[in-house]
Amino acid sequence: MRVPGETPLLEVRGITKRFPGTLALDSVDLRVGYGEVVAVIGENGAGKSTLMNILAGVLLPDEGTIHLDDHVQHFTSVKQAHAAGIALIHQELSLLPNLTVAANLYLGREPTRAGWINKRTLRTQALRYLERVDLKCDPQTLVAELPIGQRQLVEVARALASNARLLIMDEPTSSLAEEEAEVLFDVIRELQERGVSILYVSHRLREVMSIADRVVVLRDGRITGRLAQESVTRDEMVRCMIGRSVNRIYTRKRNEPGPPVLRAERLATRNKEKQRLSFCLREGEIVGLSGLVGSGRTELLRILFGVDMPKSGRVTVADQPVELKSPHHAIAVGIALVPEDRAKQGLILEMATQPNLSLGALYRHYLGWKLLDRTWESGVTKEMVSQLNIQGVQTGKPTRHLSGGNQQKVVLGKWLTLHPRVLLLDEPTRGIDVGAKQETYKAIDELAARGMAILLVSSESDEIIALSDRVLVMQDHAIVGELDHTELNERALMQLATGTAHEPLIEQENIGEAA
Amino acid sequence: MKKVFGILGVFVAVFVLTAILEPNFLTAYNLQNTLRWTGLFGIISIGAAFVIITGGIDLSTGSVIALVGVLVPMLLVDVGMPLVLVLLILFGVLLVMGIFHGVLVTKLNLQPFVVTLCGLLVYRGLARWLAGDQTQGFGSAFDGLRQLAIGRIPIAGDFGLPIPFVILIVLAFLSAGFLHNTVWGRYLLALGYNEEAARFSGINTSRMITVAYVIGVMTAGFGGLLFSLDVNSIQPAVHGNFYELYAIAAAVLGGCSLRGGEGSIFGVVIGAAVLRLLYNAINILGIPTQLEFAIIGTVILVGVSTDEIVRRLAARHELKRTRGT
Numbered sequence: 036m037r038v039p040g041e042t043p044l045l046e047v048r049g050i051t052k053r054f055p056g057t058l059a060l061d062s063v064d065l066r067v068g069y070g071e072v073v074a075v076i077g078e079n080g081a082g083k084s085t086l087m088n089i090l091a092g093v094l095l096p097d098e099g100t101i102h103l104d105d106h107v108q109h110f111t112s113v114k115q116a117h118a119a120g121i122a123l124i125h126q127e128l129s130l131l132p133n134l135t136v137a138a139n140l141y142l143g144r145e146p147t148r149a150g151w152i153n154k155r156t157l158r159t160q161a162l163r164y165l166e167r168v169d170l171k172c173d174p175q176t177l178v179a180e181l182p183i184g185q186r187q188l189v190e191v192a193r194a195l196a197s198n199a200r201l202l203i204m205d206e207p208t209s210s211l212a213e214e215e216a217e218v219l220f221d222v223i224r225e226l227q228e229r230g231v232s233i234l235y236v237s238h239r240l241r242e243v244m245s246i247a248d249r250v251v252v253l254r255d256g257r258i259t260g261r262l263a264q265e266s267v268t269r270d271e272m273v274r275c276m277i278g279r280s281v282n283r284i285y286t287r288k289r290n291e292p293g294p295p296v297l298r299a300e301r302l303a304t305r306n307k308e309k310q311r312l313s314f315c316l317r318e319g320e321i322v323g324l325s326g327l328v329g330s331g332r333t334e335l336l337r338i339l340f341g342v343d344m345p346k347s348g349r350v351t352v353a354d355q356p357v358e359l360k361s362p363h364h365a366i367a368v369g370i371a372l373v374p375e376d377r378a379k380q381g382l383i384l385e386m387a388t389q390p391n392l393s394l395g396a397l398y399r400h401y402l403g404w405k406l407l408d409r410t411w412e413s414g415v416t417k418e419m420v421s422q423l424n425i426q427g428v429q430t431g432k433p434t435r436h437l438s439g440g441n442q443q444k445v446v447l448g449k450w451l452t453l454h455p456r457v458l459l460l461d462e463p464t465r466g467i468d469v470g471a472k473q474e475t476y477k478a479i480d481e482l483a484a485r486g487m488a489i490l491l492v493s494s495e496s497d498e499i500i501a502l503s504d505r506v507l508v509m510q511d512h513a514i515v516g517e518l519d520h521t522e523l524n525e526r527a528l529m530q531l532a533t534g535t536a537h538e539p540l541i542e543q544e545n546i547g548e549a550a
Numbered sequence: 551m552k553k554v555f556g557i558l559g560v561f562v563a564v565f566v567l568t569a570i571l572e573p574n575f576l577t578a579y580n581l582q583n584t585l586r587w588t589g590l591f592g593i594i595s596i597g598a599a600f601v602i603i604t605g606g607i608d609l610s611t612g613s614v615i616a617l618v619g620v621l622v623p624m625l626l627v628d629v630g631m632p633l634v635l636v637l638l639i640l641f642g643v644l645l646v647m648g649i650f651h652g653v654l655v656t657k658l659n660l661q662p663f664v665v666t667l668c669g670l671l672v673y674r675g676l677a678r679w680l681a682g683d684q685t686q687g688f689g690s691a692f693d694g695l696r697q698l699a700i701g702r703i704p705i706a707g708d709f710g711l712p713i714p715f716v717i718l719i720v721l722a723f724l725s726a727g728f729l730h731n732t733v734w735g736r737y738l739l740a741l742g743y744n745e746e747a748a749r750f751s752g753i754n755t756s757r758m759i760t761v762a763y764v765i766g767v768m769t770a771g772f773g774g775l776l777f778s779l780d781v782n783s784i785q786p787a788v789h790g791n792f793y794e795l796y797a798i799a800a801a802v803l804g805g806c807s808l809r810g811g812e813g814s815i816f817g818v819v820i821g822a823a824v825l826r827l828l829y830n831a832i833n834i835l836g837i838p839t840q841l842e843f844a845i846i847g848t849v850i851l852v853g854v855s856t857d858e859i860v861r862r863l864a865a866r867h868e869l870k871r872t873r874g875t
Contacts, residue, residue, distance in 0.1 A: 342750070366752040380750045385743045385811055394740060394751040397733045405733045449751065 042105050043068045044232050045090075045121075045201055050099035052085055052256075059085040061256040062099070067201065070230045072223060074247035076238055078276055078529070079328050079494040082256040083236050087203050090234070091123035092116030122194035123203045129190070130178045136189055137161035137174035140196045164192040167229075168222045184215025191222060195231070202226070203234045208242060209329050220246055238327050240269050240533045252276055273533065277496075277525040285476040285501040288484070289520070292504060293318030296488040297339075297370070297457045302348035304334040305512040311348060312514055314507055316457060316488040321479065323503030324492045326532050331512035332492045333375060336459045339490070340372040341365035352456065366395060369456035373446050373463055375492075377439070381446035384435040388428045389416045391445050396452045419448035423478055440471025447478060458482060461492045476502060496525050508532055554817040556857055557803055560849065561824050568831040575834050578708035584830045589714030590699070590776055592822035594793060595800035596718075596725050597769025599818045602801050603729075603742045604762045605810025606655060606662035610669030611770040611797050614647070615790030616677040618774030623686040623784065633695065640771060647673075648767035652760025670794070674786075681786040688782055699779035714776055718819065721769075726815040738762060743811035770797075799850055800825055805857075824849070 047065040051058070060082045067073050077083050088094040090101065092110035101108045103119055110116040113123070130139050137157050138145075146156040161174035168188045178186060187207060194202050208216040223233055223246060237243055243250055250267050252260035252275035260275030296318050301311040312335060316322055324332050337343045339350065341359035350357055357368045365372075374380035382391055393400070393412045400411045420428050423444040427437050434442055443463065450458060460479070464472045479502060483489050493499050499506055500523045508516045508531035516531040568575045575581075594611055601608040618640065625636045647669070654665045688696065698717075702710030729735035741748035741755045749755045777793075778784050802808065803824055804817030828849060832842050 340750075361754070362750055363752040363754055372750065374750055379744070380747050383740050383743045383747050386740065390736060390740070394736070394748075394753070397736060398752065401733045407731055407733060407736060 044071075044104065046102040046105075047090070048100050048102070050086070050089060050096045050101070052082075052089060052094065052096050057256075059256050060089070060096070063253075063256070063258055065251060065258075067232045067234060069232060070227050072227055072233045072235055072246055072248050074235045074237060074243040074250045075253060076236075076240070076243055076250060076272060076276065077253035078238075078496070081253040081276070083253055084205065085256075086253070087123060087205055087234065087236055090116065090201075091121055091203055093123070117197060117199075120198060120200035121203065122197060122199035122201070123205065124187075124190045124194060124207060125205055130186055130193075132179035133177065135175050135177055136165070136172060136181070139178055139189060140164060140174075140193045142193075144197070160196070161192075164196045165189075167195055167225075168192045169218065169225070182215070184211045184218065187211065187215070187219060188222060191219075191226075195226075199231070201232045201234065203236070205236045206238075206329070207235070208237065208239065216242070238533060240272050243267070243272070244269070269533075273526060273529050277529050284497050285473065285480075287321075287480050287502060289504065290319055290484060292320035293486060296353060298351045298354075299339070300349050300351070302335070302338060302350065303346040304331050304338060304343075306346055307512075310512040313348075314514065314517075316490055318456075318488055319483050319486045320504045321483050321489045321491055321502050323499040323506035324490055324509065325496065325499050325506050325528050326509035328494065330509040330532070332509055333461055334512070335509070336372060336461050336490070336492060339365070339457075339459055340370060342372075363398075366398075366453065366455070369453075370459065371395070371450035371453060371455040371457070372459040373443075373450065373461060375461040375465070377442055377446060377466075382434050382442055385433050387431050388420070388425070388434055388437070388445055389413065389430070391434050392416050392419050392448050392452060395449045399453075415452050419445075419451060422451070423448050424474055438468075438471070440467035440474070443467055443471065443475065444478075447475070451482070456488060458487050458489045459492075460489065462494065463491070464493070464495070464498065496528050499528065500524065510534055554805055554814055554820065556860070557805065557817060557820050557824060557853065560803075560853060561820055561827065564824065564827050564831060568827070568835065572834050575831070580830065580834065582702060582710065582712055584826050585715040586700075586702075586712035586780075587829075588819075588823045588826045589712060589716070589718040590773060590780065591793075591796055591800065591826060592718040592819050593714070593721055593776065594770050594773040595797045595804070595818050595822045596721060596815060597766040597773070598794070598797035599801040599804070599806050599813050599815065600725075600729075600738070600762045600769075601662070601766040602798070602806045602808060603738055603810060603813045604759050605742050605745070605808075606759065606762065607666060607798065607808065608651070608669075608763070608766040608770070609663065609666040609794050610647075610651070610673060610767070611794035612790040612792060613670045613673035613677065613794075614644070614767055614770040615774035615777055615793055616784070616786055617673045617680075618644075618771050619778035619784040619789050620677045620681045620686050620786050622775060622778055623688050624680065626692065627688060640775070641768070644767050644771040645764060648764030649760060651767065652756075652763035655763065656756035656759050677789075678786040681784075683786055686778075686784040686786070688779070692779075696779045696782065699776045714780075717776070718822075722815050722819050729813075729815060734758065734761065739811060739813075741810075742813075745810075796822075796825060799846065803850055803853055 043066040045067040047063065050060055050063045052060040063086060075083050075086065085094065089096050092113045092115050095111065101110065108119055140161045141157055146153045146160065158174050165172065165174065168191050170185060170188045170192065172181065172185065178189065181189065191202065207219060211219065226233065235247060244267055247267070248264050250262040250272060251258055252272060254276060262271060294317060295315040298315040300313055303311050326332050334343065338345045339359065341361045341364050350359060352368045359365050378384060389412055393415060400408050402408050419425065425441050425444045425448065427441055434445055437445065464475050479489060491499065491502060503523065504520050506518045506523060506528065507514050508518065508528060510532055518527055598608055598611060622636060622640060625631045625639065626633065651665055651669060654660045655662050698713055701713045703713065703716065704710040729738065737748065737753045737758045741753060741758055745755055774790065777790065800821035801813065801818050804814065804821030806813035806818065825846060828846055829842060832839060832845060
């Protein structure tokens with residue numbers, strides 16, 4: 036069965052996809068044989084999801100063709116791809132939790148008799164497909180009552196029930212426990228025996244090694260490696276994933292960090308014992324927080340900013356324990372966050388620049404009777420607009436009309452009015468143009484030079500490498516390593532983030548204590 | 551502000567048209583009456599606007615008015631409590647009710663529609679039970695107090711400015727000042743537009759939303775006091791029925807968006823005036839009064855649709871302009 040057939044089930048030729056400002060996929064070729072498991076790996080933003088979405092009919096390619104059984108396909112909708120036998124199983128499950136398992140399996144294709152749903156047929160057919168994925172549950176169970184791992188299997192069963200021949204799985208194990216993942220792998224192997232092909236997207240290299248017949252590596256929208264099973268090794272995969280030409284995107288003037296400002300002690304975003312996070316941030320220091328999507332970086336920032344409560348552990352600022360019950364409490368002790376989602380969390384898009392810039396500091400700056408101090412407001416607006424070089428600002432003009440880069444500067448400026456001691460940055464340059472990026476780097480650099488402690492989360496490794504004094508690498512909600520700026524390079528980051536170096540480089544206890 | 555011009559246009563159009571068709575419209579007596587009712591409804595509309603600005607809704611207004619209308623005469627006349635004590639109790643109770651609404655919405659995460667719908671049912675029931683469904687009133691006593699609702703400040707000849715209208719103007723200035731010139735008002739607008747971003751800016755959004763519900767119930771209660779002084783014959787089962795809908799309609803006509811954020815107090819006052827003007831025009835022009843709701847509904851629909859169409863045209867124009875450069 037594992038012989039890659041002469042004519043493959045799926046053949047993709049020269050797929051190219053452009054998004055404004057980026058080339059997401061650049062002439063990608065891919066073949067998947069009958070009953071073959073092909074893994075697609077790559078860094079965040081390498082183009083994996085774009086490729087999967089094109090195959091599943093969510094996106095249209097700009098160039099290139101998709102062939103199924105040697106026939107050219109033009110998918111303009113998910114429905115068409117589905118009808119052709121391609122089913123995408125999303126990272127976020129798409130089941131309806133308030134319906135039963137059986138109802139989910141046949142959603143939109145319910146067996147009917149005289150217009151009424153034929154419950155008996157539905158049940159027997161559902162049982163047949165549940166058996167195929169080794170799921171022993173009553174089809175009448177509500178999906179909401181199933182554990183997450185079993186829901187994943189229901190997704191697979193649903194794909195099979197619609198006669199899928201190619202299953203695309205996007206990070207299927209990201210929310211599964213180890214045992215649940217094992218069950219899923221068994222199911223994948225069984226499906227393979229029956230001739231179902233699988234495209235498996237993951238950045239967990241260990242999984243990929245155990246399950247894939249072949250591995251395809253994407254980087255910057257291009258295929259940089261095709262590895263057959265016998266030549267799949269961790270080092271080889273990492274070598275293909277990185278190796279982007281490292282041009283220094285920004286050169287920092289480094290200065291000796293001062294005393295510790297913020298200390299996290301055994302902070303937990305999850306329940307396991309190894310998922311305790313201890314680290315410290317020093318005055319004037321930029322600490323990068325690296326890790327793949329879903330490694331818990333954003334969750335950590337949310338806890339430090341008081342949005343979520345930690346499961347355990349504590350935080351001290353200037354050696355005083357602080358209670359971070361809400362963003363207001365965090366701001367009061369000098370912690371500020373530039374959030375990941377500018378439009379949803381960073382800005383009031385309908386309001387102008389001035390009220391946005393002053394919003395965080397209004398609790399401090401007001402006149403008697405809580406009247407707005409407009410003189411202070413317009414003064415601080417002028418100051419920030421010139422300091423951060425915010426362009427396109429007009430009195431009364433909503434920030435919605437500013438460009439992404441300028442919007443981001445407004446979010447940053449909002450916190451600078453407060454002179455925070457600790458600045459948390461979550462993907463501060465996402466979706467902004469090159470010029471604005473440079474200005475943002477410069478601003479971050481200057482803030483550090485003035486003594487602010489900065490924690491920088493970024494998925495762009497060159498950004499982390501250029502700016503950080505040291506980097507904490509997270510994986511599965513735990514800190515798995517720390518790198519000093521002298522030992523920073525993409526390979527080291529990637530090896531830690533993907534768990535290639537199995538044993539942590541540095542003992543947990545030493546992190547944060549080492550001065 | 552653009553939104554206010556639209557509703558101002560409607561106001562002028564209805565005013566002029568009615569005056570031309572029926573000269574009696576401009577008599578001092580008629581104008582005074584319309585202004586007095588504008589004052590009474592305007593007050594409760596401002597309260598509704600504060601809640602709507604946070605993205606919520608208050609359906610309990612009419613029942614709060616009924617409860618106040620029953621409670622105040624009973625305490626003053628039947629129990630014989632001193633006025634100051636009655637007012638203290640009244641506003642204490644209203645404060646608790648407002649906080650209750652706010653806490654249910656922010657802490658228990660219940661939907662504002664559900665919370666205040668229950669308020670509508672509960673307060674109406676309480677009012678009817680307290681009064682035993684008997685009509686309440688101040689009798690011939692408390693004429694001095696009743697001047698708050700029925701009195702007027704003489705201006706020229708027969709014409710005097712009704713006190714409720716004067717109260718509305720004062721309240722409107724205070725509210726507009728609060729909304730646009732204080733830190734709290736800024737917080738309300740910000741969280742109305744984007745609650746999550748407001749929270750991420752360090753605003754205690756739960757507290758501010760609760761403040762809005764307190765303002766909503768307080769103005770409804772204060773308006774209810776004036777309504778009861780005005781009619782002096784409060785039937786617990788019907789007094790204030792549907793007034794929440796007038797208040798919400800006035801706020802929407804005045805430019806508030808039920809999605810939250812947008813709103814101007816001046817617009818809400820004009821909105822309330824338009825509703826009373828329409829009511830008056832229907833009566834004075836001899837249009838069957840059964841049509842009142844139908845006409846008001848049509849005017850609101852035309853108003854908000856025009857507003858939306860104008861906004862889309864403006865957006866398209868803006869798009870063309872920016873593309874051109």
